[in-house]
Amino acid sequence: MFGYYMQLALASFRRNPGLTSLMIFAIALGIAVCMITLTSYRAAANNPAGERGEILFSPSLDSWDPENAYDKDDKSLAPNQLTYRDAKALYASEIPDRKIITYKTGDIYTRPDKGMDPHYIGTRMTSRDFFAMFEVPFLHGGPWDAKADEGPEPVIVLSKEENEKAFGGENSVGKTLFWKGREFRVVGVLDHWEPMPKYFDVNNGAFQDMEGAYVPFAWGPILELGSHGNTNCWKTEIIDSFQAFLNSECIWFSAWVELRTADKQQAFKEFMDNYVIDQKKHGRFPRPLNNYLYDVDGWMKRNKVVQDDNKAMLIMAFAFLAVCLVNTVGLLLAKFLNAAPIAGVRRALGASRRDIFWQHLTESGVVALAGGIVGGILGVLGIWALRAWYGRFVEEATRVLPFDEKNFVIVVAIAVCAGLLAGLYPAWRIGRAAPASYLKVQ
Amino acid sequence: MEIRPILSSLLRNRAGAVLVALQIAITLAIVVNAVYVAQQRLSHIGRPSGLDDQNIFSFWVNVYEKDFDYLGMVNADMALLRQMPGIIDATPMSQMPLSGSGSSTQFYSLPDKKGEKAPANYYLTDDHAVKTLGVKLSAGTTFDPNTIEYKPDPDQSWAPTAVITAALGKSLFKDEPPLGKTFYDDQGHPIRVIGVMEHMQGSWVGWDKLDHVMLTPRINPDATQYAIRTAPGEIDRVMADVEVALRKRDPNRVIATPMKKMSDMKLQSYAGDSLMAVTLSTVTGLVVIFSALGIFGLATFNVNTRTRQIGTRRAVGARKRDIVRYFMTENWLITSLGVAVGCCLALAAGFWLSTEFQLPRLDLYYLIAGVLGLWVVGQMAAWQPSRKAAKVSPAMATRTV
Incomplete structure (x- = not known):
């Protein structure tokens, strides 16, 4: 069934390539900004001592x-x-x-x-x-x-x-x-x-x-x-x-x-x-x-290795992602309602409300996955550009913004979760619509 | 005005409108706070340094042989540098302003740690410092060349004379002119002000007493920096020439290369602020574009789904103008709802930022500007779909989609 939903999703993208690209682009930009700020945050929040960080202590008097x-x-x-x-x-x-x-x-x-x-x-x-x-x-x-x-x-x-x-x-x-x-x-x-x-x-x-x-x-x-x-x-x-x-x-x-x-x-x-x-x-x-006896993690917190600016930028990035997602919810809703007559036909031919819901949620997930991957790539490009720009100021630009494939995985996962969340309401809404009204105007 | 029918139509199909309003609300909260913080960082970076910071470079000169005549070397090097073409002046400096490295200590307007107390960022240097740094003296003169000491830092006493900034003078002597006055270190040694600089920034751009600077006539043995001021546009050529000339004069010391431009030190000192300003401006730009797209998308969708309704209205006598006005008003209502919620969000975010990150409280002018700006953006984004709606022919009323 999932494979069939994927096919339907792809068919739907072909129907509205402009709107679909806009959604993917919206998620991608939000994700790219998140990836860049997440990279600098995680570089500062990294604990290179690993587990040994719990038995190494710095005393302060x-x-x-x-x-x-x-x-x-x-x-x-x-x-x-x-x-x-x-x-x-x-x-x-x-x-x-x-x-x-x-x-x-x-x-x-x-x-x-x-x-x-x-x-x-x-x-x-x-x-x-x-x-x-x-x-x-x-x-x-x-x-x-x-x-x-x-x-x-x-x-x-x-x-x-x-x-x-x-x-x-x-x-x-x-x-x-x-x-x-x-x-x-x-x-x-x-x-x-x-x-x-x-x-x-x-x-x-x-x-x-x-x-x-x-x-x-x-x-x-x-x-x-x-x-x-x-x-x-x-x-x-x-x-x-x-x-x-x-x-x-x-x-x-x-x-x-x-x-x-x-x-x-x-x-x-x-x-x-x-x-x-x-x-x-x-x-x-x-x-x-x-007096204090700090372990590695505590010592880095006490010395504010993660600066307030790192945190502020990360929060700003996620607020931006939220705007991109709200935008996506609106676009998905518009897209699904536009295609409501098709859902009406499927309902009339025997698809249940749940089928319609899953079909549309799959479509949202695919959009989000595409947005996440494009966003990750944009993020890598952004980090690369930012390093070049920031390297003019400080020698440690590459250390402040290291490439870490984990960040890519994290943001794609965030994108898919966020995309599914964004798709919930539109998919539910279209699943709930009565088929008859759409069939009438055909 | 036709607000009631618009409202009732909005309420019947509220999901899209609520989404756009929500988007506008978050946008307002982000934009207002981001622009405010970015603006503060930019004005922080843009403060005048009082120095000729684009035409100065410096480098460390170290020696490694025992009993090396360091002062003799400094004097010979300075004599060579000061007559080189393209060089306005050169001076030995213990540290460089705007570099992030420096020394500071407390001074008092009276002996025995009494009177007014003020911290000063001090530099060990000679009589050529004022001209080399490009600072303006508002009163007094620079050092007498015969008073330059050759002593290490820290040492028991300060040289008996100093050139200070007007800001340091104000902290020590309030409204009295500082020239000729005496101030004291924490052990009561007197220091007389022989020159007052209009303005000069010290080493740490994040320090709230950045303009409390003192020049003291002393050269630090065994390690000092050479600061060189060049004619405008000559800095790169002069840097290369100086390296060759100094190595040729005496190869038995270490000249730290690459030499550092003060303009680069300044960029480095403000790197965090620049990064923050650029990130925030980029996000602000993107978020406004996205909100405009969201408004545009919803308006287009509304027009597309209502072609029959529009056709009917046109058929029963509504003018194109009325249709445009209908959609513009509808959009204005949604934007206003978003802006209203956004004001609360922006203020809450601003308050939270100011407590969590010790930033100054959000300035309300930014909020007002943000509200007006979003209204304009909203109307602009809705304009094209509204025009499209107005073009719907009255005959549409009789057709099915």
Whole structure:
């Protein structure tokens, strides 16, 4: 029966090609706009950590100014970075299964044998667990060992892209790079790795470039490396040396801990609170106790990776789709009523009301499916055009608008559901019409 | 007027009319709010920067050899750059305005954190900054070349002089002219205003104190940017020349390429606003077209299904004018219903947007303009079908379809 309804639908399209194209075009445009906004929304709402996102946590402590909350729009929030002292204190805890502290810096590197043009390499200061916690893939070698974190030893891990720049892509494990008058030995080269959003450092820009090099954290204080990301301070302090800067209330560090059980999560939260209560005795942490332990999803929400603009545009797109659908309901109704005499003949020849209803609903579904597919294709073209236009403004245009075949499937499914919904009333209406009145005028 | 028969006819066949009205209602809600938000973003982007932002570019210069004479290098480079053809002036800068990166701190009109308090976005630079940035001084002068310090940031004290924007001066000194006045950092060090800039935007376009800018006469050791202002239209040629000239003068440092134009930094800083404005304008355009199509479609359908009725009316004496008026009035009634519902929807959506996304409340002029606009669009969309209806011959009354 379904096959027959399909045939009838196609015959009906041939009868009114103009009206049918208009309906398909209406749905397609609505779907295309939805697809574009959905793409940018889903790119920002993506959680690259997957299931591991539930056991990775970023602690946040309210070390801020007693007179002003850190975020004046949401006063309940604690700062999204840590002071050096607090980061070190959290890192000292034995509770987590894995733990890191990290910040972003960068400098000019050279090669001792002058085989490379001296150039700036964005560098992440972190510790060994970083690679396991964030499931970083290696091409050659591997992470440095635990000993290298403490020494610290002059070791470095390069990204695939940086290894191509510095060593022409060969296995560079064991070779050295020159930085700040010291030789750093390459222990590992990563495979291409670009989780987007860059969830372990969203406070410096969720779609920013990955770093080219990774170096043990303890080199930061030794080489006096400041942050190349955000640094925020609130307190009047004499900062006349790098050591004074490290001891200040300025925040520029992130910490991540892996806590595999609920007990450990609870224990670490208590550890954080006890630490702050203890620090209060030493005159620090003048604000009320206000600590958070965010999982990956919570951390991205707290840092508004999905911006209000993303949400507003998505809502606007679906409102537009609603207009397109109301339009389609009107057009379907007009089309079906125009063809009512044919339905009348079918009724007179024995088709039931239900048959007429299903026949017309099938027709709506086919229109919607066509609209969805055309809309999906228009959406892809739109994303492509928008990337080209937006790429003039920001380098990360392709990361903000990634091609994802899932989005295509989603919008086609939305189109079919919406089309069937739109067809319900017109199909019911035509099914209800009395056949006799139509037969009379023939 | 013949509203009653139109109404009763509408009520007998209300599904189509209700659909079009609903479409108009949602359209009004979308259009009014989208245009309002887009308009705000565009005016945000269009604010004057006070800078010659189309003719400036900049780049970082870093060194990697120990005990490199950085200040000597900056001075030699500046001397070279300032006499190159096409370059109006050049200056070292700690950060660039409109770039999204910068530093700010609090200042006070009295020592010991007393008096008026104001944040300032500060730039370490030299006596060529005013001319290089293209900012206008409304009072005072730029720095004396002999007062330029060579010290790192952060440091214990500020240079004793500064050039500030009039907006920063107003926050610190209220209505008194800022020239010659002294203000203080949080540790009570005095800074004297020697020049006042009419207007200049700082680093972060989303900051509400964007025009609170201070230039301080200092060069940051080991890392600074070179900012260069070119004659109009010369920027691309000059960028290429500068790279070659600096590399030739001394190859033992890193000149960060590609060099960045301030116009591109500005585009990047406003990228989100531009995207929002373009998306909203596109959706607005499409939604209006679709509403017009919907009205047109319904009117055409109504005319087609009523040819006998129209023929009968013509046969019993109705003029063409009356037929046109009938359909136009019918359309006006539907549009008005849609607009009435749409006003409520638009206000509700506007209220919701303003609370959920901290946007300013919808301006009612936009709503009025939207209502008038949709009335006009509705009448325009119904015009052709109405004319078609008027052409129906009275003889139709005697025929079957």
